[in-house]
Amino acid sequence: MFRDAWLIAKKDIRIELSSKVIFAQVLPFSLLFVVLAGMVVTTDFVTKGAESRNVLEQVAPAVFWIIATFAAIMALGRSQAVESSNGNLDALRMAGLDPAGIFLGKAAAVFIQLLALELIVGFAAFTLYGVPLASVGLLAATVLATTLAVASSGMVYAAVAAGTTTRETFVPLLILPVLLPVLLAATRATESALFGVSGGWNWSAALFLFSLLYVGIGMLTFDVLMEES
């Protein structure tokens, strides 16, 4: 299983390095969103003087995770698209690879791509918005747990949508409601990490549990999902 996972993850990363869809298209889109959000929020509160900056700080975690979620949807769609084209999903089935290994490999590749993207976008957003940083450890744990939760749950629902003819629009419809609790927990945990509010580790632990749950669900169900797609 781990051999197959490594093979698939390496292949997906290689495809991204070759096509640069995430870093040449999704990353600029995300950075543009960071700038736009900063401009819109600042303009809304410009009459209140220094307070506008505080509002921007306050919404920074939510803005960051909303951007990360949109980037994740694009990365998941892309991950599914490379298998849908040229009948590659059938080829993977014919290869007799362990479906749990395929799930782990594809989720791992999305996890790595998102993590790299979030580091750049997070650095840009929190620097631009001028937010403080109270706990580096909590922020790192939150980013890791949230990214794992998004990659694992997203991969399960992307596979569910793979068999439909409208998967491009169906994937966000399926994933966004599922990711709502993840977004809430990630935003609360990030607020704690940035502003020193208590309770952040509890949110982070909940995110880890959520991601472990979906890793388990994905490993158990990917066989059926691949057969049905």
Added chain:
Amino acid sequence: MSSQDSTNDKTDVVELQNAVALINRFPALSGVDLRFEAGEICHLCGPNGAGKTTLLRLLAGLLPLHSGSATVFGYDTSSRFDRRHLRRVAGLLAHESFLYDELSVEENLQFWAKAHRGDYRTGRNILKSVGIGSRLASVPVRGLSAGQKRKVSLAIFVCRRPRLWLLDEPHASLDEKGRDFVDKLLLRAVEFGSTVVFASHNHERSSAIATKTISLVGGQVHEEAEQETAIKEVKDVS
């Protein structure tokens, strides 16, 4: 006979009785009776939509049987468990290339050889034989012509050394030399104990190598004909 490896059984590689397979609830195969023996080269012909591709996908274990019975090497194609095992001994060269456009020829070959637990060197040799040498190895697949893609797919297909060769229009997009090469490969596969089933609209070329021709119409077997001496004749020519 579920889940039993009966690959040594020379008489029953494929056995279909009143087999029905659905594509989006439509019976693309509606009551097919067939029997392929080990070492045969079976040519599937028929008009578009006759069920040739569906039959190949059923035999590959990619499509579940809806009703009737269909066993390949003793694996029951109605069982998900059996289909997974079947896919390890059957190989499918489909209409689609089964290639990643963003990866180079070499990267595709390396990935699929590992995924299939196939022989990378065999694939490399096939590529050289069909003119995809080191000059094209680093070219992304998206930059290849349809014929070149077909040759790469063929090399990957052969490197996994399937016991049952299933090929959907294997001559499509290939030049004359490439088509001859495919025919020789099919004959060589049979020499090494594999069974070949292929769909083709190229009747002249196909009937020269096939030991059996099956005509499908409307998801049913319309006609079945044996050609005992075909393999020998082509060997003499080549």
